[in-house]
Amino acid sequence: MTLDDLRVFVAVCRAGSLSAVARDLDCTQSAVSQHVKRLERETGISLVERHPRGVVPTQAGRLLQAAAADGIAGLDLALRRLSDLVRGDAGSVRVTTGATSVRHFMSEAVVAFRRRFPQASLEFQTETSSRSCFDALASHDLDLAWITIGGTVRGIEQRPVMDLPWVLAVRSDDPLASRSRIEPEDLASIRHIRLPENSTSRAHLDDAFAALGVRVTSDTGVADWDTAILLAELGLGHAVVPALPGWRGPGHRGLRFVPVPALPPLSTGWAVRRWDALAPLARAFADSVVESCARLT
Template identity: 65%
Template sequence: MTLDDLRVFSVVCRAGSLSGAARELSCTQSAVSQHVKRLERELALSLLDRHTRGVVPTPAGHILHAAITEGLGSIDHALRRLEELARAEGGSVRVTTGATTVRHFMSAAVVDFRRRHPRASLEFQTETSSRGCYDALSAGGVDLAWVTLRPTDRAVEQRPVVEIPWALAVSVSDPLAGRDRVEPGDLQDARLIGLPRNSTSRLQLGAWLAEAGVRPVFDTSVADWDTAILLAELGLGVAVVPALPAWSGPGHPDLRLVPIPALPALAAGWAVRRWDALSPLAQAFAATVAHHCDRQTVRK
């Protein structure tokens, strides 16, 4: 078997079909099939179950795909670092995160990092969930993932950077806007604007409210916190959101963030494959973001 066989098999598992993998790899379906057959012949095991709508990995295929994802990700990461050394250039840092993270957590750090490392390039890959960020990290396409932290069985290392308290975002015209705090029980039967069901912050919030015996109704779903804030400010609903500094002050005169101190804070930070394998540039960027998050917390 070859590295190409393994790479093609990984694409097939991700695409869910031989034809989909062929399109992604810009080759023929027959060529994709030959790579898979060579692996199955070498291992004397069936790696894919074929169905009318595509293929899914067999138990053996799942084992191999997991190993490929971890192994090839590390190889690709090492090859990028070697290429940077050979070019003797500034290098690059590849970051995956949600759509609004740079604005809320990294804007000052990006400016600071660029000033300190003018020849380095920063590449941001936007994902819609922490799960997508973990997938990109495992596949070796990025160096750092900024995520809502949670226990995971992924082969990654996590470092918390900030803890963000929860607040109820309401319009100034809402009766709750004049309160100094909201209790979880106040959210019983409330119709909330929420993030997608599979997002880490939505899952954690739901679990914490359930522990308090609260069953809110999420009747509006948005893709990110900023959209939830906008709808709440317009009076189209209320939203339980992390109390981020960008939403306080003169920029949002019609918005109130009422603290919910009984809910555990939301933890956010970095996930990487291995900290000791990060390039010096990636380590420097991660540290710069953490430094500015600390400064932001002190100012609050």
């Protein structure tokens, strides 16, 4: 049993496909299968079930996957810490987040961090949802994930940074644009621009609508908040979105953001594997973002 065997096995369990892992690793499907078979021979038990559309871990496989994933994440983290100790201020910080989060929450912090640590490497990996950010953080050599706070994720620590109130984005000539606030009963008449079903913010919003007894109609869907706001500005519907710092200011004269105070705020912030094991450079960047966000509130 080797570390490579365990890495490949964990990747197979996450992907549910031998061929997908083979493509990612630029090797043959047979080579991937050999890693799994070697583990099965050494453990004496079947670890995956093979189906026409892929593979799923058995009960024994899930036990090994959980233990191996934790061990690999801890080892990768330790190796990164050792590397950063050697490199000092010339180390690296790797962040995973949504496509628009850097502009909304981190632009000032990125500039400040670069001035403070000019030799450091700052890398961003884009994901489409908080769930995929969690998965990337657990399975890749990453330091930080900027996510929508929600639920308990095994092996991940979350720290809220900002609470974002919800607003209704509408064209300035829309009848609702003149309101000082939007009430729950007003939402029943909007043409809702819906967020992706797999997003945490969509789940929060759906739960809030259900708690208020609100049913909205929708004929338009988008992948992110920015696109929803732009479509609202074009008059294609109404977007219920968090009050994003990057959209404040006079740059969009044809757009109005009307508060929806009945909806509970959306919490966003950092996720890491272990705060006490975070590399000094990564902690410095995380703290810089927290300080920057505090000035935006």
